[in-house]
Amino acid sequence: MRFKKPGIWLFLLMCFVLIGSAVPAKTKLNFVFWLWAPEALEGWKKTFEGFMAENPDVEVNYISVPGATWGEYLDKVSTLIAGGEKPDVMWVATEGMLFLHRKNLMQPLDTYIERDKAELQEFFEDVAPALLEAMVLEGKTYALPYSWNNMVIWYNTKMFNDLGIAVPQEDWTKAEFVEISKKLTVDRNNDGKPDQYGFAVEPAYFAGTIPWLFVRGTSLLSEDLSKSNANDPKVIEVMQFLQDLIYKEKVAPTPGFGPTFNLFIAGQIGMFGAGRWPVVTFVQEGFSDCDIQYWPKWDQETPRITLFGVDGFPLLTTSQNPEEAWKLIKYMVRKDTQAKLIGTKEAPVGNIPARRSLAIGEEMSVFPPKNYKIFYESLVKFPAKPVPAPVAFTRVEEIWLRYVSAILANEMTPEEGCSKAHEEISKALGQ
Amino acid sequence: MSYSERVLRKKENVTGYLFILPTLIGFLSFVFGPMVAAVILSFFSWDLFTPPKFVGLGNYRALLGDEHLLSVYKNTLILVGGVVSLEIIGGLIVAVLIEQRILRSLKYFLRTTYFFPYVISATAVALVWHLLLNPDLGVVNYYLSKIGIDRINWLFSTQWARFSIILVETWKNIGFYIVIFLAGLQNIPRQLYEAAEVDGANRVQQFFYLTLPLLSPTTFFLIVVGLINAFQIFDMPYVLTRGGPGGATRTVVMYIYETGFRFFNMGYAATVSLSLFVFIAVLTFIQFRMSGRWVFYR
Numbered sequence: 165m166r167f168k169k170p171g172i173w174l175f176l177l178m179c180f181v182l183i184g185s186a187v188p189a190k191t192k193l194n195f196v197f198w199l200w201a202p203e204a205l206e207g208w209k210k211t212f213e214g215f216m217a218e219n220p221d222v223e224v225n226y227i228s229v230p231g232a233t234w235g236e237y238l239d240k241v242s243t244l245i246a247g248g249e250k251p252d253v254m255w256v257a258t259e260g261m262l263f264l265h266r267k268n269l270m271q272p273l274d275t276y277i278e279r280d281k282a283e284l285q286e287f288f289e290d291v292a293p294a295l296l297e298a299m300v301l302e303g304k305t306y307a308l309p310y311s312w313n314n315m316v317i318w319y320n321t322k323m324f325n326d327l328g329i330a331v332p333q334e335d336w337t338k339a340e341f342v343e344i345s346k347k348l349t350v351d352r353n354n355d356g357k358p359d360q361y362g363f364a365v366e367p368a369y370f371a372g373t374i375p376w377l378f379v380r381g382t383s384l385l386s387e388d389l390s391k392s393n394a395n396d397p398k399v400i401e402v403m404q405f406l407q408d409l410i411y412k413e414k415v416a417p418t419p420g421f422g423p424t425f426n427l428f429i430a431g432q433i434g435m436f437g438a439g440r441w442p443v444v445t446f447v448q449e450g451f452s453d454c455d456i457q458y459w460p461k462w463d464q465e466t467p468r469i470t471l472f473g474v475d476g477f478p479l480l481t482t483s484q485n486p487e488e489a490w491k492l493i494k495y496m497v498r499k500d501t502q503a504k505l506i507g508t509k510e511a512p513v514g515n516i517p518a519r520r521s522l523a524i525g526e527e528m529s530v531f532p533p534k535n536y537k538i539f540y541e542s543l544v545k546f547p548a549k550p551v552p553a554p555v556a557f558t559r560v561e562e563i564w565l566r567y568v569s570a571i572l573a574n575e576m577t578p579e580e581g582c583s584k585a586h587e588e589i590s591k592a593l594g595q
Numbered sequence: 596m597s598y599s600e601r602v603l604r605k606k607e608n609v610t611g612y613l614f615i616l617p618t619l620i621g622f623l624s625f626v627f628g629p630m631v632a633a634v635i636l637s638f639f640s641w642d643l644f645t646p647p648k649f650v651g652l653g654n655y656r657a658l659l660g661d662e663h664l665l666s667v668y669k670n671t672l673i674l675v676g677g678v679v680s681l682e683i684i685g686g687l688i689v690a691v692l693i694e695q696r697i698l699r700s701l702k703y704f705l706r707t708t709y710f711f712p713y714v715i716s717a718t719a720v721a722l723v724w725h726l727l728l729n730p731d732l733g734v735v736n737y738y739l740s741k742i743g744i745d746r747i748n749w750l751f752s753t754q755w756a757r758f759s760i761i762l763v764e765t766w767k768n769i770g771f772y773i774v775i776f777l778a779g780l781q782n783i784p785r786q787l788y789e790a791a792e793v794d795g796a797n798r799v800q801q802f803f804y805l806t807l808p809l810l811s812p813t814t815f816f817l818i819v820v821g822l823i824n825a826f827q828i829f830d831m832p833y834v835l836t837r838g839g840p841g842g843a844t845r846t847v848v849m850y851i852y853e854t855g856f857r858f859f860n861m862g863y864a865a866t867v868s869l870s871l872f873v874f875i876a877v878l879t880f881i882q883f884r885m886s887g888r889w890v891f892y893r
Contacts, residue, residue: 239857246643267644357746367839417731419840420751427732558857570841573751581841 190223191488196254198237199228215495222488234259235558252483257475259553265301266555270478272304276490287497290519294548295474307476308497311505311515313439314472315375322453323434332457341460345415348434362415364424364436365406367569369561370551376402378469380462389554395586403571403578419572441514443531456533470548559592636865643859654866667850675825677761686772694780710770721834724763753843756836764831779813811890847871
């Protein structure tokens, strides 16, 4: 093409420049979150759209990261950041807080909170102190609680009814738990093998072994998370108990039994431990014959300790637009935003909103379990502690689960497994 | 050589280089580059977030004192031994059976059927087998119980978990071995068999004295490729057992992945991966040296 009339081209170019500068450039916010299931994306999109409608000068550029667990998600985000991505805000749970803190990736929010105290007061009054405290590291607040989960026992009400078993009461103990498990374990076709079991022992961290350690009054790590406690006789006692459920009492299937939620729906497992997240599967499958109870007490003397994990949105040190990011963080804890966490029949969500008014509110009653209020009550009725997650969380989790799986496969005694785990965890924490 | 000939030769060379250029670029940027980077990284301590720190031979010293390394190498060797021998022997048997005088369309059908799992993603294969091998609800145990065999804990006991991985890995890859063996079999001239028959050799003798030696270059190729692939086994144990129970199925590559991308110890991960590289290289070298004794080229 020959430029016969350069004047016209120059004019057009000027027009573009003028139009371009007339539209104010939007501030881009990079937001990273865990996409635990592809269905969840719609909900996030709606939240971002809501925020952008109120803040037309901001554009949320979201990066969804898939993964099976919080730990896996965190690994991928870390690689993302190391690869040069500069998120402003990311979603993170207890499991990753210390890690991000040690890597100096989070900014304290205290000055922002202080500045907008009046605006946030209503939020702080609506959240359990345990959740707020979990976001404080070395006296500084790094996130505002968005959603959380704690460990409770789910039970299949139909199985209890059919077998004429009384549903567990609030003050039930481990002994009653074993009794109920025995009653729930039935060999229907008389082949000498149970076809339905009382309980599912999961070789998991948060969702498997730690709740038992907490009700036994112990933990995998020391209080300040700096030392291993895996060789504590109480830890060994708990592991012996779990191994016995499978091989001595024979009220639990051997681990590796497969999709717990589906087995529970099918009436092949009477009880299992989880947070609110099974709701997603249950609603999708149209299943509602279930309810929840607090984790059983070890015995009448030992006080119960609630295990929980909470998440929020820290402002990252890589942020280039902290003011806009802070706006988004505040938006995420607003009541109307968190109300979406309850989910809808079409798109159920498995978390519990951080706000008390929502967690015990009527809206939750649309979904199972009927006893949903004890999710929140477990945080205030009993001492509540977040999941032990040191800086080297992924490493500690890997070591612990490696030995847990050997113990639950009956290939190692609890003493041996726990003492070896203790050795390795100590080494990992020392590095 | 005349001037015009030289120009022509030069042109041909350029054309040749242009043809291999895409592969060359791919090789340099995705294979050779990372290899050099791994060697350099092995002298550093790097957590991805803070700048790498030079540690000299520190990672190599750690390698020598790493008790996990021994166990992951042991696991890998067991899996590799099982997988490669099953694939070679199984692949050979199936290929010989398919090569019998059967309907041509049936031949195609069988070949395609066996090859099919090879093209499916390993993760999908592992997920399906995870369900099939489920101890309490899996189809495999269901049918075993019908014939009076007790429930087997396929994925959650040390000895069975390794066996299951060998089984599934073989099931997935055997099609490749069958196809290559078939090609090898078709290269053996018919006349040799006819001559053997005239000499009075029966089918078994024909197989051992004719088929097997003449297939030896194919077998050699498959063993080399099979070993190299098997040493890098990752997705099957990762999905089927997560390396458990108690680390019984944790392989070297899983260990490298964990060290690098879960514990953010890139330098050490690079060192372990170099150890695997050296291990495979030495093994392959030995195979080539030994091959003179049992591989026959016509």
